[in-house]
Amino acid sequence: MNFETTLRVRYAETDKMGYVYYGNYAMYYEVGRVDMLRQMGTSYRQLEESGVMMPVVHMECNYKRPAKYDDLLTIKTEVLHFTGTRVEFKYEVSNESGQLLNIGRTTLVFIDSETYKPCKSPDWFTELILTHFPMN
Numbered sequence: 473m474n475f476e477t478t479l480r481v482r483y484a485e486t487d488k489m490g491y492v493y494y495g496n497y498a499m500y501y502e503v504g505r506v507d508m509l510r511q512m513g514t515s516y517r518q519l520e521e522s523g524v525m526m527p528v529v530h531m532e533c534n535y536k537r538p539a540k541y542d543d544l545l546t547i548k549t550e551v552l553h554f555t556g557t558r559v560e561f562k563y564e565v566s567n568e569s570g571q572l573l574n575i576g577r578t579t580l581v582f583i584d585s586e587t588y589k590p591c592k593s594p595d596w597f598t599e600l601i602l603t604h605f606p607m608n
Contacts, residue, residue: 473550473604473605474548474549474550475507475508475512475548475549476546476547476548477504477507477508477547478544479500479503479544479545480542480543480544480545481539481540481541481542481543481545482541483541483542486540489538490540490541491538491539492538492539492540492543497565497574497576498533500545500547500563500565500574501549501561501563501576501578503547504547504548504549504561504563505549505561505578507547507549512600512604513600514597519594522594522596522597523584523585523586524582524583524584524591524597525582525584525585526559526580526582527580527581527583528580529581530577530578530579531577531579532576532578533574533575534574534575534576535573536571536572536573536574536575537567537572537573539565539567539574543567545565545567545573546565546566546568547565548563548565550562550605551601551604551605552577553607554593554601554602554605556592556593556598557582557590557593558579558580558581559579559580559582559601560577560578560579561577561578561579562576563577563578
């Protein structure tokens, strides 16, 4: 199952060539991830309030074509792997013409917000993820 988010490229996100600066894709991935959780009925805030944080420990970014100032982008976000202690997301960023511009992945781990040590995903979050993304 894919979740989609749209956003328009702002001038401040571009470089001198008018292309989206490469480092901004990490922010676009986060926008997609956060919005996916909202569409699923939860939020990062709810996770944090339950005592869990999810730092990014790995990111891959594959550039196909440049995104440009004022493009309307669609970010498709899905969960590829979920173990209960880590989760891997995949992102596809396309422009309004449907051209695939970028493919990325991030891996996040669950940590206890007081001890900063690895922990398991809260049961309610595990159930929510597995409801939307059944793992084999």
